[in-house]
Each structure stands twice: as C-alpha cells, then as structure tokens.
Amino acid sequence: MDLLAITRHHGLVEALRTAFGGAGHSVERVADPLEALAREDWDRVRLILVDAEADPLDGYRLCSLLRGESRLLFRHLPVFLVVDHLPTQAEREALAAVDGDGFVEVDSGAHRLQKTLGPLLEGTATGAGGESIPALAVGIRRETARRIREAVAHFGLQLDTCGRKGLEPALAALRSPILFLGVDASGEKALEVLRALDGAPQAPCVILVGGKVSEATQLKLLDAGARGWIPLPLSGPLLLHGCRCALEWTHLKRLKQEYQHQLRDMAERRGALEREATTLRSEVLTDPLTELLNRRAFGQHLDHAVSQWERNRRPFVLILGDLDYFKLTNDRFGHLVGDEVLKAVGQRIRTSLRRSDLAFRIGGEEFAILLMETSLRAGTEVAEKIRERIEAAPLKVESGQTVFPTMSFG
Incomplete structure (x- = not known):
C-alpha cells in the first residue's frame, strides 16, 4: 500500500485509485485516524491524505503528532489535508505550523491528483522532515x-x-x-x-x-x-x-x-450531552409554575404503573386532588395571587411524600399523586396527610392577602 487515505470521502478514494492504480500504486482507505496511528505497516506507506476536519482527531492534530517526537519515524512521509473548499489563509498558516505538505480538494480529478501527488509517490520529491x-x-x-x-x-x-x-x-x-x-x-x-x-x-x-x-x-x-x-x-x-x-x-x-486525551474529551462531551438531555427532559416533563411533574409526565408514569400491575400485580394508588373554590380566589385576588397559591400548595404536596412517590399538576388547579408499591389503606392515609398539611396554615401572599386553601381528594 503506497497511499493511505484517512477520509470519509469515498469519491476521492476512487479518484486516487483511478489516478495511480495504473502505475502500480495501491490506495487504502481508513476511516479512523486513531486506527491509522496504531498501524504496524508504516514502512509500506509513502503518502498520507487525511480529512482536515474530523472527529475526534482532525488532520492538523494528526499531522502534529507525526511531526512531533515521532517525526523521525515518518520524516519522509508527506501529509496532505483533505478539504471541501479552497483553503483560506488561516488554514494555510495552520498547515505550516504543523509542517504539513499541502491541501487536496475533495472534488479533485485524476489529472489534478497526479500533478499534485505524483512527484511525491514517484520519489522525485520528499515530505517535510522537520528539525533534528x-x-x-x-x-x-x-x-x-x-x-x-x-x-x-x-x-x-x-x-x-x-x-x-x-x-x-x-x-x-x-x-x-x-x-x-x-x-x-x-x-x-x-x-x-x-x-x-x-x-x-x-x-x-x-x-x-x-x-x-x-x-x-x-x-x-x-x-x-x-x-x-x-x-x-x-x-x-x-x-x-x-x-x-x-x-x-x-x-x-x-x-x-492521544488516546487518553480523546477518551477524556469524549467523556466530557458525553457528560455535557447528558446534562443537556437532563435539562431538556426536565423542561419537557416539569410544570414551570409549581415545579411538579406535568400532564405529559403523568401519562407516561401512569401507563408504566398500569403495565406493572398487569404483568406483575405490583400495586399502586392514584390520588386525584382539586383545590376548592380556586376560581373564586382568582376572581377575588387576581391571577398573580392564584399562581402563588398553586406554588405553595405544590410545595406542601411535595414535602408530604416519600422520595419514591410522584406528584403532578395535571390541569389548572388539578393535582395527582402516584404512590407505587402502596396499598389502598396506606394511600388513604397519605391523602389525609396531604389534606391536613395544605389546610394547616393560611397562606400569606406577597400582596398582603391571606388565603385559606383547602383541597378535595378522590
């Protein structure tokens, strides 16, 4: 194998084979730069093409590795970066900084490839050797x-x-x-x-x-x-x-x-993606006002609870609650006060439950509580506990009014 192409561009590989196959040169394609670095047959490679933009290891980084402390093993090995556009001045400067030999455009034809790479493959030119x-x-x-x-x-x-x-x-x-x-x-x-x-x-x-x-x-x-x-x-x-x-x-x-660096980089990216996914999931499934789970989450968890009951006879209790006279509260004090009441009631419900219990706001003043692995008697006790906590103390809202919330359960 004379030419190693580390690229995702199959069309370029075919053009290289057309350009140099007739002269007895072989072209091998590898998708992963790290796989290429781990090869044991570097003595058979006479020229490398690598994608300038790649993940996790781009062409500039690969060239830097080959021209670093390892360059004496690859001192006469030309390295060209594959780009899908005319190289900019900044890209040319970046290539010079890593002692690369040039750029090859993805859509280069056989004649152009022969003109650019032919002298290097035929031995009439050599790649960058670097300093001692x-x-x-x-x-x-x-x-x-x-x-x-x-x-x-x-x-x-x-x-x-x-x-x-x-x-x-x-x-x-x-x-x-x-x-x-x-x-x-x-x-x-x-x-x-x-x-x-x-x-x-x-x-x-x-x-x-x-x-x-x-x-x-x-x-x-x-x-x-x-x-x-x-x-x-x-x-x-x-x-x-x-x-x-x-x-x-x-x-x-x-x-x-380099492997360790790439693994750390991938771990950091994965962590960032997981955090982003958690945030998005929370936004999709959480009621922004009360910070309880919303109606969509309620449907998902209820379906799961029913499925567990049908398959394994695992008991659950569903408690539905409605704030009493909430419309009157809105009409008398305004919607801002109504929102404060909903937030306070949501907080009292949340603090009345176990970690494994789930609380939802499923409508305007409608709430639901899902208790897994719970008997009907225990569920009744939980509902009574929540009712007492909601009614235990009046709510003093920011505008100064006092509201006495009550809730009916079923």
Missing part, C-alpha cells in the same frame, strides 16, 4: 559520546551531553525523548537517575550504555524503567537498533497519550 530531535547523554565518556553522536545522526538525532546534576534542567530545556545513560560496574548511579525519572510527566526513553554488570544489577535497572541496553565496546548495528526501538517506544507513548 535532541537526545541526551549522561554519565558517558567523551569518546563514547562522540561515537554515539555520529551514529544517531543517521536518525536525525542531535546528541547533547550533561552531568547527572544538570540532567533535570537539561531535560526541561531540550524536552529530549531519548536519554543515553552510562552505567558503572555497580549500577547504583544509573539506578539513582532512573528512580528520579520515575513518574515524571515527560520522562524520556532511557537506553543504558555500559560494560559488563551482574545479571541482578541488569534486572534492577530494567525494572526501574530502562528500555534498552547497549554494551561496551559500542556496536554500530546495536546502537542503531536501540535508537529505532526508542523512537518506536516514543511514538507508542504519544499514541497512548
């Missing part, structure tokens, strides 16, 4: 460090050296993803450095460099977080293999961080 990545060497002799520096330049690494005391500020300044750590015969100094790095948010991949030490010491060092061991005297192939493994480990670490 810093690496650190600590506790290593000067001559050994020189040989390591010459060897790792093959991977685009630029080696700096520092003492053990200067390691922390050097790591903070360089943000080096790879650390070559010298090991003496006892291994204690290297072990001390590894323990200091344990749990650090930007801990590098540590490759040990040293002569023969005991097997027990090797195990201690590897258990403390070392990722590889290069014995002395230095072997070029072993050193290059260690660098390759370190870069792959760094890429996997970044990939894991």
Whole structure:
C-alpha cells in the first residue's frame, strides 16, 4: 500500500485509485485516524491524505503528532489535508505550523491528483522532515559520546551531553525523548537517575550504555524503567537498533497519550450531552409554575404503573386532588395571587411524600399523586396527610392577602 487515505470521502478514494492504480500504486482507505496511528505497516506507506476536519482527531492534530517526537519515524512521509473548499489563509498558516505538505480538494480529478501527488509517490520529491530531535547523554565518556553522536545522526538525532546534576534542567530545556545513560560496574548511579525519572510527566526513553554488570544489577535497572541496553565496546548495528526501538517506544507513548486525551474529551462531551438531555427532559416533563411533574409526565408514569400491575400485580394508588373554590380566589385576588397559591400548595404536596412517590399538576388547579408499591389503606392515609398539611396554615401572599386553601381528594 503506497497511499493511505484517512477520509470519509469515498469519491476521492476512487479518484486516487483511478489516478495511480495504473502505475502500480495501491490506495487504502481508513476511516479512523486513531486506527491509522496504531498501524504496524508504516514502512509500506509513502503518502498520507487525511480529512482536515474530523472527529475526534482532525488532520492538523494528526499531522502534529507525526511531526512531533515521532517525526523521525515518518520524516519522509508527506501529509496532505483533505478539504471541501479552497483553503483560506488561516488554514494555510495552520498547515505550516504543523509542517504539513499541502491541501487536496475533495472534488479533485485524476489529472489534478497526479500533478499534485505524483512527484511525491514517484520519489522525485520528499515530505517535510522537520528539525533534528535532541537526545541526551549522561554519565558517558567523551569518546563514547562522540561515537554515539555520529551514529544517531543517521536518525536525525542531535546528541547533547550533561552531568547527572544538570540532567533535570537539561531535560526541561531540550524536552529530549531519548536519554543515553552510562552505567558503572555497580549500577547504583544509573539506578539513582532512573528512580528520579520515575513518574515524571515527560520522562524520556532511557537506553543504558555500559560494560559488563551482574545479571541482578541488569534486572534492577530494567525494572526501574530502562528500555534498552547497549554494551561496551559500542556496536554500530546495536546502537542503531536501540535508537529505532526508542523512537518506536516514543511514538507508542504519544499514541497512548492521544488516546487518553480523546477518551477524556469524549467523556466530557458525553457528560455535557447528558446534562443537556437532563435539562431538556426536565423542561419537557416539569410544570414551570409549581415545579411538579406535568400532564405529559403523568401519562407516561401512569401507563408504566398500569403495565406493572398487569404483568406483575405490583400495586399502586392514584390520588386525584382539586383545590376548592380556586376560581373564586382568582376572581377575588387576581391571577398573580392564584399562581402563588398553586406554588405553595405544590410545595406542601411535595414535602408530604416519600422520595419514591410522584406528584403532578395535571390541569389548572388539578393535582395527582402516584404512590407505587402502596396499598389502598396506606394511600388513604397519605391523602389525609396531604389534606391536613395544605389546610394547616393560611397562606400569606406577597400582596398582603391571606388565603385559606383547602383541597378535595378522590
């Protein structure tokens, strides 16, 4: 597979196959950028197209990941962003900021695709390589460090050296993803450095460099977080293999961080959607004046209660109540006072019930109470309790009038 298309645009994929299939180039489509990042066959990919706008990972973010600490694995891999419009100046600046190689429009024909992408696929041009990545060497002799520096330049690494005391500020300044750590015969100094790095948010991949030490010491060092061991005297192939493994480990670490970031982002979005759904559900099913459930909610809960009775013979009691002479209250004191009476009665009903009981305002002055798992006798007692609480004290409304509410139940 020469060209990897991370896109939802099937038409573009077909155009790519038309443009390059005859020349022996294969095109593979992947819908999920995170799935693409987890691939193990990157050595077969010669060019990437990715949707500029995607969820949860857009093309700019993917390009940033490939051009970050992992860029030495993908240094000659061109990345183009797929857009459905002419790129704006802001989009071009955003692409330059992540070292992308260009844009491809969704409706590009085969000829245009050949002109834009052909030189890159045929090897007459290369993608963005980026700057060298810093690496650190600590506790290593000067001559050994020189040989390591010459060897790792093959991977685009630029080696700096520092003492053990200067390691922390050097790591903070360089943000080096790879650390070559010298090991003496006892291994204690290297072990001390590894323990200091344990749990650090930007801990590098540590490759040990040293002569023969005991097997027990090797195990201690590897258990403390070392990722590889290069014995002395230095072997070029072993050193290059260690660098390759370190870069792959760094890429996997970044990939894991990206997955965690996306999971947190999705969890936050889900929480926001659930809160919004709860708010909307409350608005749809709640009476805004009394804050009791409304007639729509009453119908839903009553249907459920009847269904439970028919299937499982689970008892329930339905209490219907009407404020007495409420029309006279409205006529005498006005509708604002009537609203205050309804709110106060709703509050008294609510405080008379258990958590499992449900109270509804189903009409102007009509209320309903649904008691699940309740006998008729217990329901009668609840109705009497509510009646007494409503009539227990007169209501003094804001306008100064006093109202004596009563309610009839059935």
